[in-house]
Amino acid sequence: MAVTLGDVARHAGVSLATASRALNGSARSVTEELSAKVRASADALGYLPNAPAQALARSSGATIGVLLHDVADPYFGGIARGIGDAAARAGLLSLVTSTDGDPRRELEAIRMLHAHRARAIILAGSAYNDVSVIQQLDEALTAYQEQGGRVAAITDHGPLYDTVQVDNKAGAASLTHSMAQLGHDHFAVITGPERMRVAEDRLDGVLDALSENGLTLPEGMLQRTEFTREGGRAAMARILDVARESGTPLPTAVLALSDICAAGVLAELRDRGISVPDEISVAGFDDIPLATDLAPALSTVRLPLARMGESAVRLALREGGGREGRADTASARAEVVLRDSTAAPRTD
Structure with missing residues (x-):
């Protein structure tokens, strides 16, 4: 069985994105120590980088793919606005896809964004609880990351991805x-x-x-x-x-x-x-x-919906490999706001 970039990343103890940058010549920096560690693992396992991966890692795709459940829902609209504003400031176009919470549509969108060499994919919808669904999505996103793509998520989608943590x-x-x-x-x-x-x-x-x-x-x-x-x-x-x-x-x-x-x-x-x-x-x-x-x-x-979207873009486009190559996080604070729809219950 051929050795994959994921095998190298696990052997070196780094993220897929860091392994890709170290071996495929990405413009995003990786420390010399991490690069040496990844190269040593690649040599030990007999991994051979492929030309398409190197080409994608060096490319400068102008698109950020955004996957959310319902573009008509103001919750997702607020997040998408923040993503769009941050992407525009970086000179990139955000491409929003509404999946209606259907993992099959999400999987298809990931594969299409991969094929079109999107710079990054942001998972703005809720993660799923079904183990088989999680596995399929992780496999598609791993393949995308192995060829130099970046993934950031809003709310926890697992340890493979940079995440905006919302409590x-x-x-x-x-x-x-x-x-x-x-x-x-x-x-x-x-x-x-x-x-x-x-x-x-x-x-x-x-x-x-x-x-x-x-x-x-x-x-x-x-x-x-x-x-x-x-x-x-x-x-x-x-x-x-x-x-x-x-x-x-x-x-x-x-x-x-x-x-x-x-x-x-x-x-x-x-x-x-x-x-x-x-x-x-x-x-x-x-x-x-x-x-x-x-x-x-x-x-x-x-x-802070818009700021959550902006934070996801910053994670997806950040230079370097985060904390020693591991997935990085940002946080979004939840705050209770009491208005006229709530009051003390009547005692009569």
Whole structure:
């Protein structure tokens, strides 16, 4: 079996990108110590660099590929704007592809960007939880990196990639604690599908915080849906129906773990004649521009969406190999913002 660049990288203890730069003549600098280490591993394993890899590593492609789930979602729109601005400042074009959260479309897009010699690929959508899906995407991205491409991700997509770390779990926990401090002790939660790691991270934060406050979610008060306005509205309808059919009190606080879902929640409550926040408090997550335009203005967890996109571009284009050739990281702080959609529960 032929020795691959990935074999050399593992033997040398460096990233694929660093191994590629050391052997394929990339213009991006690699320290002499790392270069010598990679060359020694290549010699020991009998690796032979190929001409196409060298050509791509030396090329100066003018495109950054951006993969996200839904270009119509303001969350992704904010990130894409930051990516586009940072790419333009670097004299590059950002090419945005919306995958609708379908890993098959994401895989196809990665292969097409590889074939067209994109300078870098930024993974702006949530990572997947399915092991077989992760393996297929990693294989395609590894092949791209072996020929000199760069990959950066927003939220954790694994140790192979430079990452803008977003602490979704901590943000969701902080929001839950804030609501508990207002006096809420009967919660409902609307989150995304299990296949999305971001949805699971946010849900874990909520559940941990509820446990720390001695609270649990009653039967039917946890609903999963797509992170869309329609999904949020349907999930809120199910929560209300469960409460009515079981004869249990309505939740005093609903945490919709994306703002676009929360917009649907507010619409459903309005149409059912339920006052927010007098009867039910509602909070979202992301702080998209729409959050302040809703009536009432939406409490949420603020993420610096544009800065997250800009940070991903900086990671993808940075010179050198990061910390001794390992994948590098940047961080994005989550901040709870309480507005008119939340208040202390009524005591009457």
